[in-house]
Amino acid sequence: MKKNKRVLNGAIAGMALSVALSASAQAGSLTIASPQDPGSWDPIDTFLVNWASVATNIFDGLTYRGPDLELVPGLATEWEELDDGTRIRFTLREGVTFHNGEPFNAEAVKFTFDRLLGEEGGQGPQRSNYTAIESVEVIDDYTVDFHLNEPDPVLLTKLAGYGAMIVPPEYLTEYGDEHFNTHPVGTGPFKVVEYNPREDVQLEAFADHWGGAPKLDEVTYRFISEPSTAVAELQAGRVDIVIPPTIPIGMIDTINNHDGASIVSVASPTVEAIRFNTQSGITADERVRKAMIMAVDRQAIIDSILAGEGEMIASFQGAQSFGNDPDMEPLPYDPQQARELLDEAGVEQGATVQIDVRGNDATFGEVAQVVASYLQGVGITASIQPYETNVLLNDIIPAGRTGEMFQQKWGGWTFDFDNTAYLMYHTGERWNPYDSDAELDEMLEAQRSITDQEERETLLQAIAQYTQDRALEMPLYSINALYGVSDRVENFEPAPDNRMRLTNVDVSE
Amino acid sequence: MVIAVTLIVSFAIRLTGDPAVMLAQGAGSITEADLERIREALGLNQSFLAQYIGFLRGLVVGDFGRSFMGGTPVSDLIGRALPATLALAFASLFVSIVVSIPLGIKAAVSRGRWPDQMIRIFSLIGLSFPNFWLAIMLVLLLSITFNLLPPSGMEGFSSFIMPAATMGIILTATNVRLVRTTMLDTLRSQYIMVARAKGLSNTVVLYKHALRNCSIPLITYFGLQFGGLLGGIVVVERVFNWPGLGTLAFEAVSARDYPVLQGVITVLSLMIISINLLVDIAYGLVDPRVRKE
Numbered sequence: 054m055k056k057n058k059r060v061l062n063g064a065i066a067g068m069a070l071s072v073a074l075s076a077s078a079q080a081g082s083l084t085i086a087s088p089q090d091p092g093s094w095d096p097i098d099t100f101l102v103n104w105a106s107v108a109t110n111i112f113d114g115l116t117y118r119g120p121d122l123e124l125v126p127g128l129a130t131e132w133e134e135l136d137d138g139t140r141i142r143f144t145l146r147e148g149v150t151f152h153n154g155e156p157f158n159a160e161a162v163k164f165t166f167d168r169l170l171g172e173e174g175g176q177g178p179q180r181s182n183y184t185a186i187e188s189v190e191v192i193d194d195y196t197v198d199f200h201l202n203e204p205d206p207v208l209l210t211k212l213a214g215y216g217a218m219i220v221p222p223e224y225l226t227e228y229g230d231e232h233f234n235t236h237p238v239g240t241g242p243f244k245v246v247e248y249n250p251r252e253d254v255q256l257e258a259f260a261d262h263w264g265g266a267p268k269l270d271e272v273t274y275r276f277i278s279e280p281s282t283a284v285a286e287l288q289a290g291r292v293d294i295v296i297p298p299t300i301p302i303g304m305i306d307t308i309n310n311h312d313g314a315s316i317v318s319v320a321s322p323t324v325e326a327i328r329f330n331t332q333s334g335i336t337a338d339e340r341v342r343k344a345m346i347m348a349v350d351r352q353a354i355i356d357s358i359l360a361g362e363g364e365m366i367a368s369f370q371g372a373q374s375f376g377n378d379p380d381m382e383p384l385p386y387d388p389q390q391a392r393e394l395l396d397e398a399g400v401e402q403g404a405t406v407q408i409d410v411r412g413n414d415a416t417f418g419e420v421a422q423v424v425a426s427y428l429q430g431v432g433i434t435a436s437i438q439p440y441e442t443n444v445l446l447n448d449i450i451p452a453g454r455t456g457e458m459f460q461q462k463w464g465g466w467t468f469d470f471d472n473t474a475y476l477m478y479h480t481g482e483r484w485n486p487y488d489s490d491a492e493l494d495e496m497l498e499a500q501r502s503i504t505d506q507e508e509r510e511t512l513l514q515a516i517a518q519y520t521q522d523r524a525l526e527m528p529l530y531s532i533n534a535l536y537g538v539s540d541r542v543e544n545f546e547p548a549p550d551n552r553m554r555l556t557n558v559d560v561s562e
Numbered sequence: 563m564v565i566a567v568t569l570i571v572s573f574a575i576r577l578t579g580d581p582a583v584m585l586a587q588g589a590g591s592i593t594e595a596d597l598e599r600i601r602e603a604l605g606l607n608q609s610f611l612a613q614y615i616g617f618l619r620g621l622v623v624g625d626f627g628r629s630f631m632g633g634t635p636v637s638d639l640i641g642r643a644l645p646a647t648l649a650l651a652f653a654s655l656f657v658s659i660v661v662s663i664p665l666g667i668k669a670a671v672s673r674g675r676w677p678d679q680m681i682r683i684f685s686l687i688g689l690s691f692p693n694f695w696l697a698i699m700l701v702l703l704l705s706i707t708f709n710l711l712p713p714s715g716m717e718g719f720s721s722f723i724m725p726a727a728t729m730g731i732i733l734t735a736t737n738v739r740l741v742r743t744t745m746l747d748t749l750r751s752q753y754i755m756v757a758r759a760k761g762l763s764n765t766v767v768l769y770k771h772a773l774r775n776c777s778i779p780l781i782t783y784f785g786l787q788f789g790g791l792l793g794g795i796v797v798v799e800r801v802f803n804w805p806g807l808g809t810l811a812f813e814a815v816s817a818r819d820y821p822v823l824q825g826v827i828t829v830l831s832l833m834i835i836s837i838n839l840l841v842d843i844a845y846g847l848v849d850p851r852v853r854k855e
Contacts, residue, residue: 089813090631090813091631091632092629092631092632092633092634093631093632093633093634094632095632098632098633099631099632175599175603176599176600176602176603177600177603178596178600180596181596231633234632234633234634235632235634249642249805250632250634250638250639250642251639251642251643251805251809251810251813252642252715252805275715275803276803277714277803278800278803278809278812278813279801279803281698281701281801282701282713282714282800282801282802282803285701285702285705285706285713285714286713286714288705288713289705289706289709289712289713291712291713443818447580
């Protein structure tokens with residue numbers, strides 16, 4: 054009898070499943086290929102962009118920043134900076150619940166930040182981003198005060214993502230951190246229904262979301278690390294969107310030539326430069342550095358090797374970055390003047406330099422080859438030294454053991470030049486093994502304590518100009534984020550930072 | 563042996579980079595103090611010896627530790643991946659045995675004539691394929707052009723066809739030659755002549771008398787091959803996004819996820835040891851002489 058019952062249960066479950074499947078087919082399900090499984094969905098555990106691309110659908114922050122990069126209210130409806138920017142008062146959205154039914158309120162905000170800044174957060178990489186926050190004080194159910202150690206001009210942006218995602222206190226207290234890693238609960242437009250580590254994570258629409266019910270019913274993120282496999286799935290129609298960073302430049306045509314899918318690109322925060330050893334070798338001379346920049350036709354590199362999916366940059370930031378001055382021009386391509394500058398600096402024909410690159414970055418390998426041939430044109434012989442990426446990033450660059458030049462790829466989701474500039478140019482920073490410039494240090498420190506955004510922007514632009522005047526690096530380009538998108542996807546808007554919220558996305562049958 | 567292998571692997575991967583830095587990549591203003599905290603949480607502040615002894619201690623009670631990426635227990639990850647890899651490995655071996663034995667025998671019997679030549683040429687072509695190339699070609703043809711099979715993932719029988727065929731074809735290429743050579747030797751034996759003289763049919767002679775006597779070297783070889791197969795599967799798993807040990811190991815290396823890599827290597831070494839044991843047992847099954855000793 055018992056056995057029969059089990060069979061019966063199985064049959065019922067099977068029927069339910071088939072009903073569920075047919076229902077989902079009617080009302081829209083979307084499959085996305087993502088290159089990496091972050092392993093944990095807890096906001097304080099990771100700093101991976103592919104965590105964020107999923108998690109932006111599961112969680113909300115106090116502020117929200119969509120594809121247009123405008124900062125708008127999220128779980129906070131308004132905020133006010135007080136006490137010279139050392140206190141921010143947030144008014145919270147009422148009537149919001151977490152996926153498990155738990156109410157969102159001031160206590161949840163306090164709990165989230167106590168956790169992030171406490172012991173649990175200390176074990177992960179997120180805390181360092183929010184150390185400006187000293188404490189969070191509950192004023193009433195829907196008002197909180199953030200007390201800051203020092204003004205942080207980027208804090209409101211940081212509250213729109215990553216470690217600042219609001220988590221449910223009761224759920225976490227009851228089930229613990231470990232359970233939360235694999236069974237996350239937030240207030241976002243989709244809730245997690247199933248997570249298979251290293252395979253996929255399945256989301257279901259959360260109709261009660263404060264921003265309105267999503268149009269899709271189900272979303273599945275499949276983890277596919279091999280680009281050609283992800284593209285094959287897109288071509289076979291089994292994946293609807295391939296998110297960055299997956300698709301290499303070389304596959305753009307493959308997708309565009311395929312019926313039923315195309316590439317959608319958008320300027321991303323990722324920039325590349327070849328930086329100089331400003332301490333020793335011929336690159337210690339500012340004139341030599343300028344000459345090398347002018348010797349390279351960067352636009353030609355973008356057109357040929359990047360298939361146009363990039364934009365020239367004048368400093369080490371993209372056009373959307375706060376602190377980028379649209380009127381600032383890159384140093385021109387001028388081999389004649391480059392030769393004169395080299396003569397003036399007394400560099401002999403056939404002088405050698407070494408460019409250190411990431412060995413697994415095929416596109417940049419080509420870029421470096423082209424750069425080397427342009428340098429050859431002005432009489433400098435460049436050799437290219439590939440390193441395993443981690444070795445280059447962890448051992449070679451921070452220890453100042455690079456050649457005269459080295460590849461630096463940089464992104465940052467805040468789109469604020471502060472993050473880049475401080476880490477690249479301030480004396481003693483990990484990414485700045487060679488240079489020490491008191492004037493630059495002072496400017497970098499000054500902009501951090503200014504809360505007036507206009508004033509800060511001017512200062513950041515001055516910093517950018519200063520780095521160009523000293524030719525601290527050869528700025529190459531900002532790269533576009535490439536999405537492979539099936540024709541059945543509707544209302545798709547590519548997110549520059551890869552944090553693509555799917556509320557308005559729909560599919561046609 | 564397990565200790566030797568894991569010791570080398572654990573030591574080598576620690577030379578390649580700091581997982582704390584990997585975790586913090588993209589974190590803007592990460593300081594050395596932050597990194598130190600992360601290392602401490604991962605247990606990386608201890609000496610290598612202490613870490614390794616900790617790993618061995620866990621191993622004794624079946625605890626492989628936790629992944630650095632999100633803290634999932636390694637045993638859970640391996641528990642998911644191992645069946646997928648084993649299923650694919652056996653499917654590939656099965657394909658190869660089912661194809662190579664009849665072809666090898668056919669080649670041996672028609673030695674020097676055209677079926678033999680054809681089979682040898684095909685085997686040469688099969689041997690010259692890099693397996694990832696073959697895999698990509700199969701995907702292009704069967705998934706994209708004809709849309710018959712899923713290009714990746716593990717979703718039932720249809721998902722097995724391409725990866726098993728990829729691995730199977732390459733194994734078959736070697737195995738056909740092996741079967742052919744062994745068979746040629748055996749066919750020259752006196753007992754085959756006796757069997758033929760008794761008037762037994764060709765099929766009975768080949769498949770009952772000759773094949774059984776060939777099986778000792780074949781089993782030895784297939785057993786050895788299984789070990790190599792588990793290595794080669796890493797590439798094929800990656801192309802087909804197969805949720806197995808290969809994919810797991812590959813991602814663990816990229817992310818400097820020491821516990822996962824150590825766990826996978828331990829399981830693989832254990833498997834290769836047990837396969838060798840099984841091979842020895844199999845000798846006894848097919849050869850009564852071994853059993854008696």
